Amino acid sequence: MKVSAIITLKKDVLDPQGKVIQQALDGMGFKDVNEVRQGKYFEIDVKEDDPKKSRKIVEDMCNKLLANLVIEDYKIIEIQ
């Protein structure tokens, strides 16, 4: 199954990359932006047909490799 996960910086962690994007948008005329935060997106195709087990595997991957849990959170957004 294909599992989609998002990894974002925790709320209180500064996101300088998002800030730069916001400034770039501002320079292009998008003035009404409060905040931009950037994160990572992973689409992982695992050899497992059970949605629950697939989710478990990807959560495990996020915990062990994909996310730095000190400053990041992860969220599984789709399993199909």
Added chain:
Amino acid sequence: MKVSAIITLKKDVLDPQGKVIQQALDGMGFKDVNEVRQGKYFEIDVKEDDPKKSRKIVEDMCNKLLANLVIEDYKIIEIQ
């Protein structure tokens, strides 16, 4: 409103970064992975209270700055 967008490489575009992540996962014992594809995630807080207009603004941003439409697709996944 906060609009969340995902930008991914188009299906036929090679994703070497995803490949490396897959190899790293393999090295950590996650052997049953068919494919990993990486993308970008943006959470954009716009000064606009109408969901439809907010979506329009962020689609516009994706078209003009955030996504390279030659090799990437974007998708609005959440508006809140």
